[in-house]
Amino acid sequence: MNRRHLRWVVPAATVVVASVVAVVLVTQVGGSAACAAGGSASYYTAGRNGMCNLGTPADGAYAAVGRAEYAGGKGCGTLLDVTGPNGTTRVQVIDLCPGCPAGKIDLGKGAFAKIGSLSAGVIPVTYTTARDPEVGPLRVKVKGGKGYSSLSVVVDNHGNPLSTVELQQGAGFTALSHGEDNTWTGPSGLDGTVALRISDVYGHQALVSGLAFGQSDFQQTTQQLYGGPSPSPSPSPSPSPSPSTVESPSPAPSVVPAGVGTTAPPVKC
Template sequence: MVRNRHEASPSAFSRRLHTSTKSSSSYCPHSLDSYCKNSNNRYMSVIFSIFVVNRIAHTFYNINMRKILLFILSLTTTSLYAKTSCDTTWFTGEGTQYGGIAGTNGGNCGIFVDEGDFYHCAMNHEQYDGSMTCGACVHVIGPIGEIDLKIVDRCPECKHGDIDLSTDAFTKIAKLEDGRVPIKWCFIPCRKSGGIRVKYEPGMSQFYFKMAIYDHLYAIDMLEYQKKDGSWEEIKRTDYNYFVENAGIDEDKSKIGPYTFRITASTGESVIIKDVEYKEGEEVETGVQFSLTECDANNTAAKNIPSQKEDFLPPFQIFSIDGKYIGEYETMDDIPSLSKTIIIRSKTSGIKYILQ
């Protein structure tokens, strides 16, 4: 399937990411409410979280519990999530497959996908919504399996609810020979270990602004820049996922940047990134990221318990709860006993846990 990044028709900034009929009979990874209310489990939260994963991934195995307290990202650490809107909507449609864009940025969203990374998909034209869902992640369930994918492309001919998966991703949820299968899916936060990244496009100047945003937990709803008087001005978004102002945004035309941006997520949360220097053609790590919503914080801890043992492999990186790097260790037994809560991260998979 050949896609033209510029062929999508312009779309109003409608912010209608999740308008669809909910499936009340299905469990969405965003919320554990149905299990919390119906479960008779009398064990501690660690055991309960493993039970939930078994219901989601149909997999159960023993995890080394010497130190790990998988306490749903520590329910007492409320700073890990923002009290923003939770979306538990399920969508239904048809899943198809195409070659994907691994090793390129050739999708409509302009997002580069690493060579060999087939965990991506193309959203149907309506829900692509003029690039509003670019960079967001979805949990897709098919006839024989389920998978998490990032939206990096648009499927012009797909109807509302449909998703076009990379071929390798499709084989995780259906038989390749089936070609077109029924699916259900919902939006989920992407797995990210760092901050939001921004990239100024080559050729940008104080007279022409063009920037892309990558590596965000949730879909981007709006980008604004701060003017000298302290007010905020929205930057127009193109249907190929760039933010563009043809006259530039520099009030002082003698220089380019730095800029202060306010980025709003589909959850309603806004983050401010201050004094971002202009670096032509480079991706800039901002150090700022959206917070998990409360329901997603609970779910992410549960879903990130490895569904296979190889998901959580050494070396292990240790950080303090405020993100300060402590050290790297080859085995769990090498990790020193610490009196305070820490974070352990598998360097291989990027999966993180709270340890106490």
């Protein structure tokens, strides 16, 4: 993984401030919340793709998270609302920060500068995962077909954490496997174009067809998982529930200071 971190030495007082930030719920991946004691952010320069293989936003609106929030790749592509001393900004998770404990994140320089002073190096923050954030239509990168050992898929602009990506084969669907590098892999020997059924953890679903092999970059689609017109997926004999029959979980909890009551279920840290 090609990641160049810019680490900074900061006064001890700054570190103490960061260490006493209130306990917050910082993310919700696959239906389980991760708990972090305190919260802080530094900034770094990501590699060309980041661990998530999503590319690096030019405006620096990206983040790397620790292993707990990264969740083996399930955190990839989600959006975080991060609040620091100077305000709030929204970033996309594109990378893994192997050395970051829970509650510590690395931000792109542009995002960091919006909520704190670059000269500080490390700032106290609170952050939470955005539920149903505004995003554009899905983008999908597809590799595979003849000469490849497997189908390889990366999905962008899904907003919420994804639960499944399935390959349509005849009247049925075959689930793809999700790796830590955010790549969904499936069967080999495919030809022509492929259709994928993409679902998130809240039951939103879209069927994207006509995806071609041999494209080196993301293919732009017209489909959205939520918040816009999107054709309904075709009926399937698979047991996967349709969006209309799935009861969505309660909205993700807001960031709360320690000691303030919340109706969210208890989280074991």
